Amino acid sequence: MLNTILKPNSPCFIVDKMDKHLCFIGGVKEPVFTIYQHVNAQYKNLGLKNGDLITVEVPTNDCVYTLRCVLDSDYRYHVHRYNLIYSETEVNKIQRRKFFRVPCSIECGFALLSDNAATVEEPIMYSAMMVDISGGGAQIEYEHDIPLNIDVILRFALPLPFEEGNYNFTVFGKIKRHNKQNNKHYIGVEFISLNEYESNIIMGFAFYKKLQQNR
Numbered sequence: 243m244l245n246t247i248l249k250p251n252s253p254c255f256i257v258d259k260m261d262k263h264l265c266f267i268g269g270v271k272e273p274v275f276t277i278y279q280h281v282n283a284q285y286k287n288l289g290l291k292n293g294d295l296i297t298v299e300v301p302t303n304d305c306v307y308t309l310r311c312v313l314d315s316d317y318r319y320h321v322h323r324y325n326l327i328y329s330e331t332e333v334n335k336i337q338r339r340k341f342f343r344v345p346c347s348i349e350c351g352f353a354l355l356s357d358n359a360a361t362v363e364e365p366i367m368y369s370a371m372m373v374d375i376s377g378g379g380a381q382i383e384y385e386h387d388i389p390l391n392i393d394v395i396l397r398f399a400l401p402l403p404f405e406e407g408n409y410n411f412t413v414f415g416k417i418k419r420h421n422k423q424n425n426k427h428y429i430g431v432e433f434i435s436l437n438e439y440e441s442n443i444i445m446g447f448a449f450y451k452k453l454q455q456n457r
Contacts, residue, residue, distance in 0.1 A: 349370075
């Protein structure tokens with residue numbers, strides 16, 4: 243069941259006894275959900291022991307899955323490995339929550355494909371500010387209106403959730419919403435070309451930002 247939901251390298255978070263959310267990268271193999279803590283992760287000592295019952299939260303495009311697991315861990319090659327073992331009855335208790343978008347301030351560039359009908363290799367780019375993002379799209383602030391249903395190319399960078407550095411996105415999207423406030427235009431862009439790796443980066447970024455806001 244979970245192999246269709248939780249993909250290898252899915253971003254996931256353990257909620258520990260102190261209600262702290264810890265950032266991990268994971269792989270899936272039923273009936274064991276194995277997550278690997280990066281050697282440079284912020285939390286190196288979880289204070290957990292084998293047999294502890296813990297909660298794992300896994301964000302996907304439209305919801306967050308909550309899974310109760312029993313911990314069985316070891317330490318190899320400078321990486322903590324956590325096998326989270328659950329029964330088939332626990333699989334059926336996965337809970338869904340509506341996915342969210344989080345505010346941000348990220349410089350971005352976009353191109354209107356109507357301006358670049360001949361080629362998209364070197365499109366005409368306009369500068370804007372991304373003001374929120376989710377696994378399914380983003381909202382940008384721009385000085386002019388953009389017609390609805392126009393296809394665009396959106397370029398931006400996000401920090402990698404489990405290692406140093408940024409990932410540079412070039413995403414095809416479609417203009418879906420428009421709102422004007424204080425002489426600023428807020429344009430909603432739906433992502434239509436993300437691959438699984440890119441989707442995981444965005445979901446991990448959005449989920450981690452949400453956790454920081456709730457602290």
